[in-house]
Amino acid sequence: MSKHIVVIPGDGIGAEITAEALRVSQAAAEKCGFSFTYESKQAGGAAIDAYGVPLPEDTIEACRKADGVLLGAVGGPKWDNVAPELRAEKAILGLRKTLGLYANLRPIKVFPALAAQSPLKPELVRDVDILIVRELNGGIYYGDRQEAVTVKGIEQAWDKEGYSRPEIERIVRLACRSAIGRKGRVTSVDKANVLATSRLWRKVAAEVAVDFAQVEMSHMYVDNCAMQLVLNPGSFDVLVTGNLFGDILSDEAAVLSGSIGLLPSASLGDGTGLYEPIHGSAPDIAGQGLANPLGTILSAAMMFRFSLGNEKVAAMIEAAVDQVLSDGYRTADIYQQGQGLTKVSTEEMGQQVINRLK
Numbered sequence: 001m002s003k004h005i006v007v008i009p010g011d012g013i014g015a016e017i018t019a020e021a022l023r024v025s026q027a028a029a030e031k032c033g034f035s036f037t038y039e040s041k042q043a044g045g046a047a048i049d050a051y052g053v054p055l056p057e058d059t060i061e062a063c064r065k066a067d068g069v070l071l072g073a074v075g076g077p078k079w080d081n082v083a084p085e086l087r088a089e090k091a092i093l094g095l096r097k098t099l100g101l102y103a104n105l106r107p108i109k110v111f112p113a114l115a116a117q118s119p120l121k122p123e124l125v126r127d128v129d130i131l132i133v134r135e136l137n138g139g140i141y142y143g144d145r146q147e148a149v150t151v152k153g154i155e156q157a158w159d160k161e162g163y164s165r166p167e168i169e170r171i172v173r174l175a176c177r178s179a180i181g182r183k184g185r186v187t188s189v190d191k192a193n194v195l196a197t198s199r200l201w202r203k204v205a206a207e208v209a210v211d212f213a214q215v216e217m218s219h220m221y222v223d224n225c226a227m228q229l230v231l232n233p234g235s236f237d238v239l240v241t242g243n244l245f246g247d248i249l250s251d252e253a254a255v256l257s258g259s260i261g262l263l264p265s266a267s268l269g270d271g272t273g274l275y276e277p278i279h280g281s282a283p284d285i286a287g288q289g290l291a292n293p294l295g296t297i298l299s300a301a302m303m304f305r306f307s308l309g310n311e312k313v314a315a316m317i318e319a320a321v322d323q324v325l326s327d328g329y330r331t332a333d334i335y336q337q338g339q340g341l342t343k344v345s346t347e348e349m350g351q352q353v354i355n356r357l358k
Contacts, residue, residue, distance in 0.1 A: 003036040003308045006066040008059065011045040011088060012281025013291035013346075014072025020293035020350030021070060021300040024320075027354045028313045029304075036067075036308060043091035044074025044281075054086060055094040063099060068307035069274045070300055071095075073281035100269035102137040102167070103174050104246065105302070106278065107264065108233075108253040113325040117258030117334060120230065125256050127234045131182065132253060133175040134246025136267060138167045139197075141243050163197045163242065168204040174268070175240035176212040182237055185216045189225045189241035189249065201242065222249070229253050254278060261292030261333045264299035266306055273307040275299040289345035292331040294321055297353060320356040324349070327356075 009015040041059040063069050075088040108130040115122040143160035179186045188205040190198035209217035222245045254260050260279045267274040277295030305314035328341045329352045335343045
């Protein structure tokens, strides 16, 4: 049965990078005898310009019916001064809510050919292969809040952090299942020495781990985890944590690879998954062939793995990306002169990946 996906180019470089991810996906699927159909929809600033809203109902309905959604990037200075409820970034939050996406998976892998470009010493990052599993639908971002008000002459504001047992259970179970095909280690990150929500998190995480005999569960305070990601990043396998901590730690870990242009992500729930690179829309380089499409191409690989049910295509794409980097091909963001490298455009990088699909 053919699978169907929605492609949302978005804004800035989004159209360029999704085009290359789609070309690579079609070529890899064909080699594996797999078929899928796709349609393009608008969201973000492009949708504001066309429809007056960042997430049109037409896009929402198409995504609900799709097996997977591949997103480029949204937003840019052009839409910074619109009303808060109309900001381009609201498209992402709207898709997460509409599709019931509760888990963000962000693999942090340092390709051997790029180890020297990491801000850390190459020997520290050479074996880094981390999967960060971030709870996406709860915590302080979704809690009650009070915007700044003046009480007895003092201006104040507050945000409420809250988690329930079911929310913690489902994200920890997903992390444990993810670890089974890897090194079998899960580090649950919290601040249980201070926060009540973290004490519940640690308790529930430990109880869930009992159901996964093949997984080794450990617990770490978030401040120590942030330090260990710099001192000893190779010690981690799967990290699972809440929304706020996951947001911060995944951005910290992202710099280990040497370029955010290389990093994919998947947002999963019980239905359609959303796949996107972790970088922004970079409108300053849009249309110039300078954008790195590899993060989007690797996001497409994750889509084949988690939503389209074809591990063979996913692995083929990932191996081709690894080989392209080993062969010295670089887009502008990772190119260094005098290193015997070949500088290529966005489209040329996509073609080089296609040439190595096997």
